[in-house]
Each structure stands twice: as structure tokens, then as C-alpha cells.
Amino acid sequence: MATGWRRASTMAIASRVALACLIVACAQHQPKGSTRAPEPKSWTAAQDHVQMMEQLGIQALRPGPSGNERDPNHANYDESRANPYPDLPPLLTLKSGAQVTDPRMWRRRRAEIVDDFEREVFGRVPKNAPAVLWSVVAADTATSAGRRVVGKQLVGHVDNTGYPSIDVNIALTLVVPENGRSPAPVMIMFRGGSLAQAVGRPAPASTGRGGFAPPPPSPGSDAPATDQLIADGWGFAFLNPVTIQADNGAGLTRGVIGLVNRGQPRRPDDWGALRAWAWGASRALDYLETDRTVDANIVGIEGVSRYGKAALVTMAFDERFALVLVGSSGEGGAKLHRRNWGEAVENLTGSGEYHWMAGNFLKYGASSATFGSKNAGDLPVDAHELIALCAPRLTFISYGMPEKGDAKWLDHQGSFMAAIAAGPAFRLLGAKDLGRTDNYKTEKMPPVNVGLLDGQLAWRQHDGGHTDGPNWKYFIAWADRFLGRRYVAAPPVPGR
Secondary structure (H helix, E strand, O other): OHHHHHHHHHHHHHHHHHHHHHHHHHHHOOOOOOOOOOOOOOOOHHHHHHHHHHHHOEEEEOOOOEOOOOOOOEOOOOHHHOOOOOOOOOOOEOOOOOEOOOHHHHHHHHHHHHHHHHHHHHOEOOOOOOOEEEEEEEEEEEEEOOEEEEEEEEEEEEOOOOOOOOOOEEEEEEEEEOOOOOOEEEEEEEOOOOHHHHOOOOOOOOOOOOOOOOOOOOOOOOOOHHHHHHHOOOEEEEEOHHHOOOOOHHHHHOHHHHHHOOOOOOOOOEOOHHHHHHHHHHHHHHHHOOOOOEEEEEEEEEEEOHHHHHHHHHHHHOOOOOEEEEEOOOOOOOOOOOOOOOOOHHHHHOOOOHHHOOHHHHHHHEEEEOOEOOOHHHOOOOHHHHHHOOOOOEEEEEEOOHHHOOOHHHOHHHHHHHHHHHHHHHHHOOOOOOOOOOOOOOOOOOOOOOOEOOOOEEEEEOOOOOOOHHHHHHHHHHHHHHHOOOOOOOOOOOOO
């Protein structure tokens, strides 16, 4: 292990030298006395990662465990070793020590939790975040799930008058039932997809902006989520996250984060990609609030994997969202940071996925720093508090089976524990939780395909893989019940 640290240290020194040379070169090419805005930094994720470590005074980070169980440093999957920090930060205790006993006191506690998450985990949305101007660039009609639908392709141009070197245009596709007797509730889904794909037409040869759509389901499977929504009178919107912010560290000087920072590196409490994607979803909701075909009081957010993390972050920070479907989100999402199971904090502080988080999050993977060292047990907050920020709104935590590809790495049990520990906040605000005890240390997940769907906080592990597809029919029926809507089953897939 010591040899690995020395190798990592040597690589870090080399990266620092390269970074210093890059900065000097940039300075030499800037004309003296020039008032022109600097060009965006162009460096690798490793270089950006090193400069953040230097800002924080970190000399070395602990390596994250491997997802390959044959590697000597493989992740832990032994439950007896899974809870080295068994006590979670208190959910209903103010920093003053006073117990939170009513909704008014919860507003104060909520603000404290939000501040901790912003400063140490996800980063702060800057006060000078630019406005977004939405425009409809295409429209189409088609038939989906036996109903006529109308689709709009929108582009949200992020105001870049203060720094024209970076141009950010958010891709959003909206589809709602045509001639609905009332505005439709809408689910925003973190995914790409052209207007043609959204309304079921063959996609053109090039859709641009890296668009994609999920493959059609196989015979015998459920109808696509989009068909299920349309059949039930919902609309849906595809929000392409990479048009907001790139999913890599090298892109932090581009996208909306780079635009606000004028192409320069982040500060330690600046927002990461998860918070940027969530900000983009909030701007999409801004548009939906102006669209008369949409019931803006019932807009939800959905995502799977890293976008499941982003969906949970969106719901937690923007209280206008009415509901969320969080799919297979794992570490940085619904999984407890304090769990030693599968993916760990150290995997998110290394150079591969650090861009999702605030720079300050790196401190909790530090083995050597000017402040000593920190680990997951030093975090002021954990995932149960992120889920609690969604209360009392409709919050559905979804996972699949490791045997079908929803890897053990995600820590399904750790996410269930977080949902259990979030329950008191839901009850305090007049909502129902999972209906179990509050003892997150002993409560175990229900069997696969047995949902806990009697409250505004819900859990279901389906028998599929790394997707939330098999849970959509349960999610829609659950949401309709709590929203006072009538659930209409989606038509079967052709060939079923």
C-alpha cells in the first residue's frame, strides 16, 4: 500500500509541474495591459483535480476500492464490516442542540442541512448564475400509446453576454397529450433524445447534441415509460444533461460552470456537475411554468445511476418539484456515505468522478493534508438528510437486482437504511414514511418485487437490472393515488 502511495505522490508532483508550466505559458501569451477576458482553461481532468487538491492543501488522497472483486483492493461486501461509522448525523436536531418538534423549526433545520450540503458536498449555485432564454425550434404531432401527442423541441440559451467564449444551449424535448381537457402533469427525465425519438418517429441520421433514446423493449416487457405516462394522461420531457455541463473533470472550465467562472478553475465550494444538472432541471421547470399545456404544480424529475443522483439533488434543493423517481443512484445519491460497502467516498474524491461534487468534498478522502486527514465519518451530513430534504413531497427510491446487473457496488441496503433514517422528517411534516421502525441499523430491505408504497416516501426493488423501467407502472399508480388522479394502465408492447 505504501508503494502505491509513493507512486501516486510521484504522479501528483509531475502533474503539478505540468500544471505550473501550463499556467506560465498562458500568462506569457496574454498581452500586457490587455483587458480582454481570458480564454477558457484547456487542461485534463487530472490537472484540474491537482489544482483543487492544492487549493485545499491536500497532499494525498486514499485510493477508492475497486469494483473488480478479484483485485486485492476490491470493495467490501461483508455486512459485518459495512458500518464503521454507525451513528448518522442527527436529522431533527438544530446545531444549537434544540430538538426539532414542528414544521416551523424544520424550516430552520432544513436551511442548516442545505448549507452543509452546499458547502461540503454538492457546491453552491452562484448568485450570478445566468438567465436562460427558452425558444421552440421544432414541433411535431404523432400517436403514442393510442393517444395523439404534440411535441416541442426547445433550446434554452444560457445568457453568455458576460463571457461570449463559452456558449451553453440546453436541449429539452417536451411531449404532452394533444387537446387535453386540462393541463398535463409532466415528468422531466434526465436523458437525451430528439423530437423525432420522443414522438416515436424514426430519428434523422444525425440528431446533434449527443442525443440518445433507450432501445425499444423486448416482447413480454412493460411498455416504455413514455408510453405509460402518455396513456395515463401525463406528459414527459427529455432533458439532456450534457448540454448543461459535461460529465468529466476536463469540462469544468466549460459548460455552465465554466461560463459563470469565465473559463477559470472552480473554488472549493463551487458547484459540481450534479448541482449543475439539477440547476438545469430547475430552469426547465421555469419554462414549464409558462407553458399552458403543462400543470406546473405537478412536475416530477427522474434519472438512473449518475442521473438518479442528479434527480435526488434536484428534488432536494428545488421545492417546486412535486415528485421524484430516483433510480439506482448509489454513492452520492441515496446511499449512505458512512457505509463501507461497494462504492465509497474515496471513489468520488479521486480524479474519475470528483467533478460531480464540490471541490470541498475531496477533503473527506484525504489521507494527508494541512488539516490532517478526513473520512466519511467527518461529513456533517449524509444521504438520509438529502432524502429528508424532499419531505413531504412524493419520493420513490428504486433499485434493481445485482444478479441482473444492478451491481452490489450501489449498496441497496445502505440506500434502504438512508430512506428509513429519513422517515422522521416525512412524519413531522404530515406525510407517511416507509412504515417501518426508525432503527436504520437493524431494518432490512423487503424481498425483491415487494414495494413499500403506502406513504409519500416509497421504496421498491424490482427484479430487473440497472434501470428503473420495471418500476414505472408502480411509480405512476403510486403517484396518481397520492395526487388524487385516476391511474390508467398503459397498453401492452406490440408482440406481447
